[in-house]
Amino acid sequence: MSLFDAVKAGDAARVEALLDAGEDPNPIGEGGRTALMAAAEGGNLRLVRALLAAGAEPILTDDVGETALVIAAAHGHPEVCQLLMPHAREDEADLARQLLKGSGNLMEIPPGPPEEQPAPSETRRKLASAGAYVSSKLGDDGPMKRLGRLLRSEKGRK
Numbered sequence: 381m382s383l384f385d386a387v388k389a390g391d392a393a394r395v396e397a398l399l400d401a402g403e404d405p406n407p408i409g410e411g412g413r414t415a416l417m418a419a420a421e422g423g424n425l426r427l428v429r430a431l432l433a434a435g436a437e438p439i440l441t442d443d444v445g446e447t448a449l450v451i452a453a454a455h456g457h458p459e460v461c462q463l464l465m466p467h468a469r470e471d472e473a474d475l476a477r478q479l480l481k482g483s484g485n486l487m488e489i490p491p492g493p494p495e496e497q498p499a500p501s502e503t504r505r506k507l508a509s510a511g512a513y514v515s516s517k518l519g520d521d522g523p524m525k526r527l528g529r530l531l532r533s534e535k536g537r538k
Contacts, residue, residue, distance in 0.1 A: 382407050387418045391428045405436040412443035420448040420464065423457035428464070438467040445522025447472055454529065455480040475526065 383403050384493040395415075400406060406414055416436040419427035428448075432438065438448050451462040454477035461476050468476065502507045512523040 383407055383415045384418060387415045387422075387424075387427055387431075390422065390424055390427070392430065395427055396430050399430060399434040405431050405434040406440065412441070414440055414442075414448070415446045416440075417442060417451050420452035420460050421455050423452065423455065423460055425459055425463070428460050432463065438464050439469075441522075443522075444525050445520075446526070447516065449473070449476050450479070450526075452476070454497070456480065475496075477527075 381389075381391075381394060383395065383398050383405075384407065405416070408414060409418075414436065414486060415432045416428065416438060417440075419431055422430075437538055441447055442451075446454075447464075447468065449461055449464040452464060458480055461480065465473055466478070512527040515521070515523040
């Protein structure tokens with residue numbers, strides 16, 4: 381059984397045994413995803429802790445440009461986000477907070493902007509959209525996908 385299979389099955393004992401045997405904690409799988417990203421997506425705290433302790437890199441990104449933190453936030457796992465937040469860049473942390481705000485989960489992830497934050501201005505939205513468009517024309521469609529996800533999440537919460 382591979383590390384990915386053990387993570388997807390939620391088999392913490394097997395994951396820990398594989399890691400103790402020297403298995404690479406940062407294998408790259410389908411879509412550029414790591415085992416840590418799979419554990420974060422599933423919201424499995426024990427697996428995330430084990431992978432981090434074994435040296436899994438929380439700053440690695442998948443083919444879309446998302447880290448384990450953003451993936452955990454997109455799937456509504458604030459406890460996993462708390463573990464990953466200290467490793468995040470500021471923009472990733474802000475995106476994670478934004479994704480978690482409308483999920484109905486507790487937002488106990490310090491530090492951050494106040495709960496009641498004004499909506500981004502139309503000018504800021506246009507600038508973000510233009511930047512994502514230019515990035516996609518240069519061959520990097522990750523910013524466009526992240527912008528689309530953020531805009532869709534905002535529409536669903538208003």
